[in-house]
Amino acid sequence: GNSVTQMEGPVTLSEEAFLTINCTYTATGYPSLFWYVQYPGEGLQLLLKATKADDKGSNKGFEATYRKETTSFHLEKGSVQVSDSAVYFCALSLDTGRRALTFGSGTRLQVQP
Amino acid sequence: KAGVTQTPRYLIKTRGQQVTLSCSPISGHRSVSWYQQTPGQGLQFLFEYFSETQRNKGNFPGRFSGRQFSNSRSEMNVSTLELGDSALYLCASSFSIPGALTGPNTEAFFGQGTRLTVV
Numbered sequence: 001g002n003s004v005t006q007m008e009g010p011v012t013l014s015e016e017a018f019l020t021i022n023c024t025y026t027a028t029g030y031p032s033l034f035w036y037v038q039y040p041g042e043g044l045q046l047l048l049k050a051t052k053a054d055d056k057g058s059n060k061g062f063e064a065t066y067r068k069e070t071t072s073f074h075l076e077k078g079s080v081q082v083s084d085s086a087v088y089f090c091a092l093s094l095d096t097g098r099r100a101l102t103f104g105s106g107t108r109l110q111v112q113p
Numbered sequence: 114k115a116g117v118t119q120t121p122r123y124l125i126k127t128r129g130q131q132v133t134l135s136c137s138p139i140s141g142h143r144s145v146s147w148y149q150q151t152p153g154q155g156l157q158f159l160f161e162y163f164s165e166t167q168r169n170k171g172n173f174p175g176r177f178s179g180r181q182f183s184n185s186r187s188e189m190n191v192s193t194l195e196l197g198d199s200a201l202y203l204c205a206s207s208f209s210i211p212g213a214l215t216g217p218n219t220e221a222f223f224g225q226g227t228r229l230t231v232v
Contacts, residue, residue, distance in 0.1 A: 046221065101148075103155055104155070106156075
């Protein structure tokens, strides 16, 4: 089956530190990959996506590159801010006519001033 | 423009009862998906509707059902509630048709969710 594995949290960083959240996937087909962010009390917001190998998704200073050879989609940001504190979810979707997202377990990021 | 609206935001029900949750998608969006979020199981796909038809269903028991109306609004129903059904239920809407992952307007927009507590 399809699955997404994320690094365990929480991840605690100081402001302006470099962030990496690891994400690897297993899929029976050729998935599209996503990072979603969930702020306290809110739903999910799409942060970035990539739909084919070697694509780089980017948004708000966050980046992730679709690595087919390592089945990975690691999230990075060069300098985190307190406002980045949230839960981050890696997800995949297979282009089979269905839009169901398979999510990882989420990684809580805490950024301290 | 207005986002995805889920009602109610919070709900407390007794074991054995049934519950109906509502989702109004963004205007013009015809695809609606539902997800269950729990601390133990994380985010799990329930079902997806497009043009009033269920297009995909996750691995949930038959107590979980849904429907979509002609105006794209969707409801999900859970019958014979169990304590384990306590969760945040999220609805997502999208403009594009199922399978159109690489075209424009394929992003899924999520609502704030309905927090269901079963006691």
